[in-house]
Amino acid sequence: MPKFIHLKTSVPGPRSLALLERRKNQIPLGIFNSSPVFVDRAEGALVYDVDGNTFIDFAGGIGTMNVGHCNPAVVEAAGAQLRKLTHSCFSVAMYESYLTLAEKLNQITPGNFPKKTMFANSGAEGVENAVKIARHFTKRPGVVAFEHAFHGRTLLTMTMTSKVKPYKFGFGPFAPEVYRLPYPYEYRCNVDQMTDSLEDFFNSHAAAENVACVVFELVVGEGGFVVAPPKYVKKLESICKKHGILLVIDEVQTGFGRTGKMFACEHYGLQPDLIVMAKSLAGGLPLSAVTGRSEVMDSPQIGGVGGTYTGNPVSCAAALAAVEFMEREQLPKRALEIGETVKEKFVQFALKHPFIGEVRGLGAMMAMEFVKDRQTKEPDKERTNEIIRKCYENGLLVLAAGTYGNVLRTLMPLVITEAQLAEGLEVIEYALQ
Numbered sequence: 001m002p003k004f005i006h007l008k009t010s011v012p013g014p015r016s017l018a019l020l021e022r023r024k025n026q027i028p029l030g031i032f033n034s035s036p037v038f039v040d041r042a043e044g045a046l047v048y049d050v051d052g053n054t055f056i057d058f059a060g061g062i063g064t065m066n067v068g069h070c071n072p073a074v075v076e077a078a079g080a081q082l083r084k085l086t087h088s089c090f091s092v093a094m095y096e097s098y099l100t101l102a103e104k105l106n107q108i109t110p111g112n113f114p115k116k117t118m119f120a121n122s123g124a125e126g127v128e129n130a131v132k133i134a135r136h137f138t139k140r141p142g143v144v145a146f147e148h149a150f151h152g153r154t155l156l157t158m159t160m161t162s163k164v165k166p167y168k169f170g171f172g173p174f175a176p177e178v179y180r181l182p183y184p185y186e187y188r189c190n191v192d193q194m195t196d197s198l199e200d201f202f203n204s205h206a207a208a209e210n211v212a213c214v215v216f217e218l219v220v221g222e223g224g225f226v227v228a229p230p231k232y233v234k235k236l237e238s239i240c241k242k243h244g245i246l247l248v249i250d251e252v253q254t255g256f257g258r259t260g261k262m263f264a265c266e267h268y269g270l271q272p273d274l275i276v277m278a279k280s281l282a283g284g285l286p287l288s289a290v291t292g293r294s295e296v297m298d299s300p301q302i303g304g305v306g307g308t309y310t311g312n313p314v315s316c317a318a319a320l321a322a323v324e325f326m327e328r329e330q331l332p333k334r335a336l337e338i339g340e341t342v343k344e345k346f347v348q349f350a351l352k353h354p355f356i357g358e359v360r361g362l363g364a365m366m367a368m369e370f371v372k373d374r375q376t377k378e379p380d381k382e383r384t385n386e387i388i389r390k391c392y393e394n395g396l397l398v399l400a401a402g403t404y405g406n407v408l409r410t411l412m413p414l415v416i417t418e419a420q421l422a423e424g425l426e427v428i429e430y431a432l433q
């Protein structure tokens, strides 16, 4: 008898179905929904739908809810801020929460050098700003992105994103001066060869002296939770240093405890020039940040970066509460424990099911890659979708990922209890069966 999952109706229930019908007529098809569920409310790692069904959440609003749904500290801070000052625009009249949060991020992000922080609204906007700043500082146009990368849906970040369908198909022409390197995907590539030949790229594809920045995910998020091997990252870092190319680490999905450290960079001893953050930063409110070397961040002229809503006071207040909560509750440590439990289960599943090609991840960013055959490694997207469907029909929200759509990934709130985690994993086990 499940403790947390209570399904009063089949999923989707009648109220979700009625709303789906309205959605069909009013909201464009191009907006993807991974489940047909309409949510009423959520708390911690549980989501309650409009039909009175309770789900365990392994999706966390796509990795946004590390501190848990409706985290009381976040709700309290955001509520208090809402009643005091909703918006003045930092460029019109400044407020302290923007400054305090900048101080906090300058302090907790990796890098033993003076740093500055600016805010934007979404992950994509954060990445766009990092590229603008890098170009301005280096006076170079080139941007190097990777296969399997996801950096957003704006014109520049869509260009930097790798997966063609659905993210790029029909949306060209793309932004110029974006070059692409293969990602060190150990399951599918020869990483040693890739590491050895890395420098060649700057002869054969893009002249190093024309490249402003390399933008890299240490664990590709949307691309399928592929973890970059340390030796590759070391080489990349040294090539960037040698050629004056800025290293921008996109921590939008990996940040704020998810990988078992506050930032994935810490696993690699990496001190990037710029770090982009979003998602779990503000406990569910829209906010992104670019933090980096002061001299780099100070490069753009006054008015060259910013925006009407960027660093909104409510989001900043929520973020301060969220980051304090992560520190107080040692969420990175909890992510390691969660990751261990999930990994152990996934490895057991892989012993039983030959369609699980690989189990991988870092901290609580764990994943299974599904293949039609372990020899050929042919991706099995259909089976992946079927498993995701079986999961939500049985009370677990979980997401697919990967360029081939054949990865199941876990992004549960890090406040999930042991019992909730165990029950969610039972649903996955049942779905695999």
Ligand code: PLP
Residues within 6 Å of the ligand: 062, 122, 123, 124, 125, 127, 150, 151, 152, 153, 217, 221, 222, 250, 251, 252, 253, 254, 278, 279
């Ligand atoms: N960068 C990474 C690594 C992401 O995972 C995402 C979103 O999933 C983005 C950037 C874009 O963030 P947003 O959807 O907030 O624009």
